[in-house]
Amino acid sequence: MNTPASPAPRPGPRRSPGSTVRIGVLVPLTRPGWTEAGRRLLAGLELAVAEANATGGIGGRPLELVVRDTAADPRRATAAVDELAGLGVAALAGEYHSVVARAVAAGAEAAGLPFLCSSAVLDALTDRPAESVARLPPPQSYGWRAYADYLLGAGHTRIAVAAEPSVYWESGTRILREHLAPHGTTVTGLDARALPPAAVCDELAADGATALLLLTGFPDPAVPLVRSVRRDRRLAGLLIGAPAGQPEFTEWAELLGDDGAGVPFLRYLPERLGPLGARVGAALRERLAEAPSFVAFEGYDTVTVLAAMLRAHGPDRARLAASWPHTVVDGTRGRIRFTRSPGTGVWQWARPPVQVVDRDPAVRGRFRVLHTVG
Known part of the structure; x- marks a missing residue:
């Protein structure tokens, strides 16, 4: 199929030879x-x-x-x-x-x-x-599939996502479900906007999930959710993950302290x-x-x-x-x-590096590489 020609560029102001x-x-x-x-x-x-x-x-x-x-x-x-x-x-x-x-x-x-x-x-x-x-x-599908592979390798078969309404978060949930379902892993959606943190904890305890992924804005509601989960004894051992990368922010560590360590996220750096x-x-x-x-x-x-x-x-x-x-x-x-790249509509750097990392619970300022692609 022929791609429609792009419109002619709009002319900008004329520049002098020495202009920027x-x-x-x-x-x-x-x-x-x-x-x-x-x-x-x-x-x-x-x-x-x-x-x-x-x-x-x-x-x-x-x-x-x-x-x-x-x-x-x-x-x-x-x-x-x-x-x-x-x-x-x-x-x-x-x-x-x-x-x-x-x-x-x-x-x-x-x-x-x-x-x-x-x-x-x-x-x-x-x-x-x-x-x-x-x-x-x-593309999100490439990086988030790598994240799903990390979850599979860590043995998670019941995963919950606390998500806000957004085309980005909805796309991420769909990618995870499609990649994990053939391996027998379930992905349960929780509405992070409608459910207060305590109610999210109740749902997690009832579901028996072993991992909760935060597909939410930062600092709210991500920070209150992390605090509630960390303090709920029923959820001891539950993995908290944030594929979109919130834990890399300095503010994440400042707001959450030790509670913010050990939360895997995606970053695009080589080994x-x-x-x-x-x-x-x-x-x-x-x-x-x-x-x-x-x-x-x-x-x-x-x-x-x-x-x-x-x-x-x-x-x-x-x-x-x-x-x-x-x-x-x-x-x-x-x-x-x-x-x-199929499905993106744009010119794409073919193979940027992808890692799954977290903040080391022993040294919060240090990152641990948990999974690498490319």
């Missing part, structure tokens, strides 16, 4: 967005821009980020895409929340504006094949960082004043890819959008190249 090359950035920096993820993503983006400019920028022109806060609001993100397109940015980058990234991707494709999604994983990032949109993190990743990791640690999360590496790799494309093709939107399948870049977590 601008990338529009969309990140959640205020609530209800996951603000810690947004700050870490932005730190990685900014570090890569600083390094690119220190080595000559784009053909001698400085690279500049034009940042807009999405606050996890798709409508706000759509308005920001329109604004950034009018400001003449060469490309868009960023976003952490999948529902928001879908809105950004739709607006970018309509404008013929290249968009490299840094962190959102929902499989169907667009409703139909898009030429202008690419993504770094793996060992190479020389580039190690150097960038040290620079990010200095910039953030704490250990960098995988989200910061995603931000750095996003600008690394876009800077390479801009140096090769200039800030012409149509040429950039056509270059996804021809782009090969060494990132902090491996060599990045883009292919078409």
